[in-house]
Amino acid sequence: MTVYQATVSAPVNIAVIKYWGKRDTKLILPTNSSLSVTLDQDHLRSTTTSRADESFERDILWLNGKEDPIKEGGRLATCIGEMKKLRKQYEDANPNEPKISSYRVHIASNNNFPTAAGLASSASGFAALVSSLAALYKLPSSPSELSLIARQGSGSACRSLFGGFVAWEMGSATSGTDSLAVEVAPREHWPEMQALVCVVSDKKKGTSSTSGMQRTVETSTLLQHRIREVVPKRMEQMIRAIKDKDFTTFAEVTMRDSNSFHAVALDTDPPIFYMNDVSRAIIATIVEYNRASVAAGGPVKAAYTFDAGPNAVIYALEKDMAEIIRLVCYFFPQGVSFEDPMGVFPSGVQSGVPEGFDVNVVKVAETGSVSRLIHTRVGGGPRVLDDSKETLLAQDGSLKV
């Protein structure tokens, strides 16, 4: 008996031009285009195994070892349904292929990073879901075509269908068929691009991005200006900066757009705050770091960006990352030793401040204010894994434990 199964991993992406606001909440069509850097799956990934079998009685999804109900008409059901439709089309065009589109599916998905880290796992999760079904169904679809479906699971998931530098073009069709991800440049174009994720703990429960962005659409008086005037220019600037490998412009646009996004969140009624005092201190650290570099005739060397939470992601080039990690460890003392997946500090991090940096600008935070640092880099798109080794499902199609 043939087993129809595939296992795929998909990456996290962190936007440098932010997505905030939907013009269609069902199809998840955004009010502006956005652009992200895909992070390396060696460090952060979602892995998903999908299997189709005639004997399965219903579609089931296990997320991190726990069943996640597939609600009728919900986002999971939409993605799975759309993928089955594509398989059906493929079967109709290729009559010799097995008719598995009518089978129920069992899907198991894991993230290799703790949910508590506050990293958006929905992007990598839905990208892995769609990619694993595409592999199972042997679909000829391009990543952009698959991004149309991932988008309906979680908007920013569409950008995780590509590696490197990825734009989500907002599109204009009411059907959403032109609201998809495209590659701006592959990871190989600018492999020196790295990222340091600073996990910031927060006592306050945040506003979910889904409800937050709709409140912004409904109440902010500044959002429309951001959408119409600010973002389109920044998209052009950012695409040019990436193509030219112009880190200064990349960094300046990244920081400004992060602030612009948090500004419209604050302009919401009631206001939405995602950054806290530790986030503010990270910004102050990076601002002073760049100021000191530029004052000494050097370049802008780092860019902060914040999603819908207090965590910072610092983008920098490989050459500067060791200095930045030492700096962050100086002002945000780590309770645990720095995991060093890329082997930057063979004998451990010696925290410190670069020459010319005014230490009075930032106060040393309490140990653990930044609870974890994740050093990674620009990475590739979804990977089809060796299912015989990486499967998350047991032989009988139940969750492997």
Add this chain to the structure above:
Amino acid sequence: MTVYQATVSAPVNIAVIKYWGKRDTKLILPTNSSLSVTLDQDHLRSTTTSRADESFERDILWLNGKEDPIKEGGRLATCIGEMKKLRKQYEDANPNEPKISSYRVHIASNNNFPTAAGLASSASGFAALVSSLAALYKLPSSPSELSLIARQGSGSACRSLFGGFVAWEMGSATSGTDSLAVEVAPREHWPEMQALVCVVSDKKKGTSSTSGMQRTVETSTLLQHRIREVVPKRMEQMIRAIKDKDFTTFAEVTMRDSNSFHAVALDTDPPIFYMNDVSRAIIATIVEYNRASVAAGGPVKAAYTFDAGPNAVIYALEKDMAEIIRLVCYFFPQGVSFEDPMGVFPSGVQSGVPEGFDVNVVKVAETGSVSRLIHTRVGGGPRVLDDSKETLLAQDGSLKV
């Protein structure tokens, strides 16, 4: 020998439509109109004594007991010089009046609130300076005329020339002659309007409003939209709300405009943050307080607003203020007992939360996060005091100690 001297006190004002951005930094002409409530001088005031004397060798100003240098071409020199010009015109028109416009002046000014409280003392200070010179010079100038001069000392000072509810009309003349304060309504129109100043300590040194607002003008992509589209509509709404004594609209516009101002500060490069985690918690408290009231069929009862610092000012009507003080004392335990200038709590504050308030929305802060509460109300304009009793200068014209 005649002593030419006058002592005047002037009030603090807290804007409900914020001033942020200058179109002329020398004349202090704003990029948008603004509107404020004048607070009661019984609680918060600057007091200034001015004396003109032929024997004085130079203009001197003492601020809170310390000489404050009057720099040539600076804001103090401008205000004093403009007032002397008005006196000269008055003398030319009234030849029998003594020719004191050519005399040097000694000026002593005090605030009755600590600078450490982080309240903008420049508004009350420049209003008291200009008013005391106007009294000394016996000028027939109207408050609006004097506001033109106070404006050149500190923009928001122009609004402290009136009591009650005051608009600063931005004007359009390049000379600044139409950028002045006007009364929207006197305090007697809506005497129930009260304010609770929550003094929030902050470890981080803030950005001065003078430099901050210029950076916003230079770098924010959202400010122009705020100036052109958002504020003009809000000015109309707010004037109407005050004339109608419509607290719901007053509160909603106040909170939205505070957030809009902080949003454009955040949209500045590098970003400017004035609110901290305690400020955020105060906002969350007021949002939940209003939500609970509205959910129970009641009205919006409180409005927060934040100037260029972490302190909150909560506007509310007299009938609700006791409940609000109890609520604030519950979530922000006071290290010192509440000064109760209006005798709301004859036997001390019993902190507590009103019915329907979800206590899980806000965490109780560390004692002293809000270091002081000042309960006050809408107040009147500058007052000419009995100089024989209130003078800040000694008989010989030196600082009284």
